[in-house]
Amino acid sequence: MGExxxxxxxxxxxxxxxxxSVNTAILRTxxxxxxxxxxxxxxxxSDIPLYNEDxxxxxxxxxxxxxx
Numbered sequence: 826m827g828e829x830x831x832x833x834x835x836x837x838x839x840x841x842x843x844x845x846s847v848n849t850a851i852l853r854t855x856x857x858x859x860x861x862x863x864x865x866x867x868x869x870x871s872d873i874p875l876y877n878e879d880x881x882x883x884x885x886x887x888x889x890x891x892x893x
Contacts (some may be wrong), residue, residue, distance in 0.1 A: 836868050
């Protein structure tokens with residue numbers, strides 16, 4: 826049988842996309858100070874298009890996509 830491990834991997838997501846976000850800074854600190862056996866990964870969601878109900882009636886201009 827395979828070995829079991831007690832190591833835990835957690836994903837942390839900040840709701841702010843701001844570069845100087847305090848929330849994201851806190852998550853980075855948590856990741857740096859995680860105890861042994863715990864890995865905290867701060868997920869970058871800046872490339873994910875987020876839903877904004879305000880855009881339903883007044884959508885922004887389309888963003889050109891790079892094609893390879």
